Amino acid sequence: MTDFPKVQESDFVEREGVNHVATVVNRAHCVWREVLQRDIGIDGHVEYVDASGNAPGRLIAVQVKSGESRFANATDTHVPFYPESKHRTYWGEHPLPVILVLHNPATKETIWVDAREALRVRPGQAAIQVPRAQALNTDGVVSALHCAGPLPSGATPVDEILGDMARPDAAAQGLCILYLFTQGLTDLANSLYFSMDVLHEVLHVLSADWDPPAFGIGEHEFAFVDNYVAFLVRHDLARVDYGSWRQAMLEREMVGKFIVPLTERGRAVRDAIRHIDDGLPQKEPEELQPYSRAIQERFVQMLYNVSGVDEVSVRQRRINAVQKEINRSKPD
Template identity: 25%
Template sequence: MAKKRSGSAIVEKAGLLAVEKACNDQDLIWRDLLQEDVGVDGTIEVCLGDFPTGKIVGAQVKSGMSYVNGDREDQFKFYARPADLDYWLQLSIHLFLFVYHPEDDQVYWHHVTNYVPDDEGQTSPSTHIVISKENKIDEAFSRYLITLFALEVYDADRLTLLSDEMAATTISVGHGEAAVTISALDLFVGGLWGLCSKVQFHASILLQGIRKHVISRGKDAPIAYTFSRGEIYPFVVKYVRLLTDHGLAKIDIDDVNDSLYRKMEQPTFIAPLTTNGRALVDFLRTRGHADVHDNQFFTLSLVPAVQIEVYATFDESKGEEAFGPYTDVLAIRFNQYLDYYEVQHLARTKNGESTQVRASQIMYFNEMIEYLDRMLTKTPKDRVLLRYLDHPCTPLISWLENWYGEKQLFHIDDLATKTNSDQIGFHDELVSIMSGVGAMTAQEPHLPDFPIRSLFNGEFLNCDSKILSRR
């Protein structure tokens, strides 16, 4: 019986040849890996004209319609095994996935190292990557590789297109008169840090953008902005992709994905700007963006944010003595730069003579509001007192205002003041600079005693002072 050649081998070889030919047409150096293949089929070296640069990326090639799912005119899905994706993301070089589409007779690519999933179902065994059919091995691909290694600085025309794209990538939050539109450009400018050599991101930067818009209106305003995953995450993903696709900052994508899809939280990062990132900063300055400056401070301190007091009864006919005895006190501290909270839940003991600690732990935002929602859901809202100790335009206070339902107006003067976190961050940075030259002694910033022991109903928290003073 004659030996028959495998049809899949023919298709696989066709894919490798298609990638090699396309690379050769773009003056890119393709090299097969003839040794053991455990997830990388070859490498591509970037060239500038006739000169190789020594900048190399890895390539994994898949061929055949079995890898093309949900085929459309503009895109299709490639389903990756989690083990393969994990391996690709752990590589020390950039890895590109190439899929040969036999019916189109075309090779399409996706930059796996900068892979950020499109939805929440990406941690399942059927993890998929959406591959755009605009991504071909062409001149645009060569430019992308050059940008990836900062081998070419964007000129004024490219920076104009980029800044326009960032300004057009927006999200609208709030409703009615409180509605505010924030752009990816707002996030970039608002996150500049370290003498504009780095860009940082945390949830509060989004709020700071909202706050600027509210202040510019010059009148009192309600603060009731929601931050649901369905609304916020697609915008955050688009922003991160703009930073990575244009090589503006050196972002740890693994850490971003860990936040988005394991912790189920918004990512937090401080990333050094690349050559093009710094070029964008200079370009924006020349175009009259007066807010393009280092407007961020940084502190590791947990700052008192909110004290929630829950009372057993409420009788509005009694005037100032409306609240009955307290049942629970939640003291919440916040670090806006790291996006985490310390939640201390104190509760009256059964005999009513002292206070016990029901919970005391560090939480991320979504975890915390789920805890608050469970704890407060059956409590009449007129028995809950919210004592805000920080700027009202923070994620937690925005959520509490939305939860409470009564859209109170915050005075414009209160909205225009700096947050406590900003002030403490300024203190930390000033001390770190001045103490280094012997101008002052390094010391921790002063934080007020927290929780507040004098409750609104006149009672006094009877609890171990060591617990209450813990930071």
């Protein structure tokens, strides 16, 4: 009997899943870009296309697992998926959201979950729980793309962006995005810094005119910060790593920090603010006028000796000890 190469049934099953994803992504008017060489845990990428046909560069990675056996341990609400160790590391540290898709060829059920976020938030959990309510249909493709951050709504004119930035949030003590954006500029106003100390100092200055001159930071202010970061991402003003931002919030239950470069669009917004500022009369005393600009570089540095102890010297001595131990134990 002639011996021919064998094609396994599993090859057809997996192919059916990938083909289904490609079809659904196409119906969502987005771009499916399959990995054709050396699949090492990612089958392809989905690129977002907005209603005007613009492709603003928003990508997610996708891994498809197809077959009835994938649903063998399903409950009414979730399907557990047990990733191999190599995939846990690869997906958890991937620079893009990794969307795990489970496809059942028999029932045509296709569901998804952000595997990267699941692994980051619960790194020790054996199974990734894929919600059965989270179908990968055309709406599901758009929802999955949101895992990389709020989707760009199109080329919003700069004056409209400025109008949204200048609108005060009454629930958050009158804060507006313009305050955090301008007060966070650093690196010759080419980068943007954020941490809660920026919010704190803005409120400190604003509250000086209040009666009484006091402020608090609560749920409305934290929601405002989340909206601020989402605004930066949605309008592509700065290269914020939205996945890391969410990881800090979900895994460590803290507000993140970043220093990120402005995009071309972010620089256009910066320059528009500067242009408006140039047309305003100068009201500060002469000695304060060098600091009286809406767009100015601010310097960012680590805090030292906050406790009153010379922390740098104490830490450096400990680092020196570690260095000596490394050199002592290093093989000749």
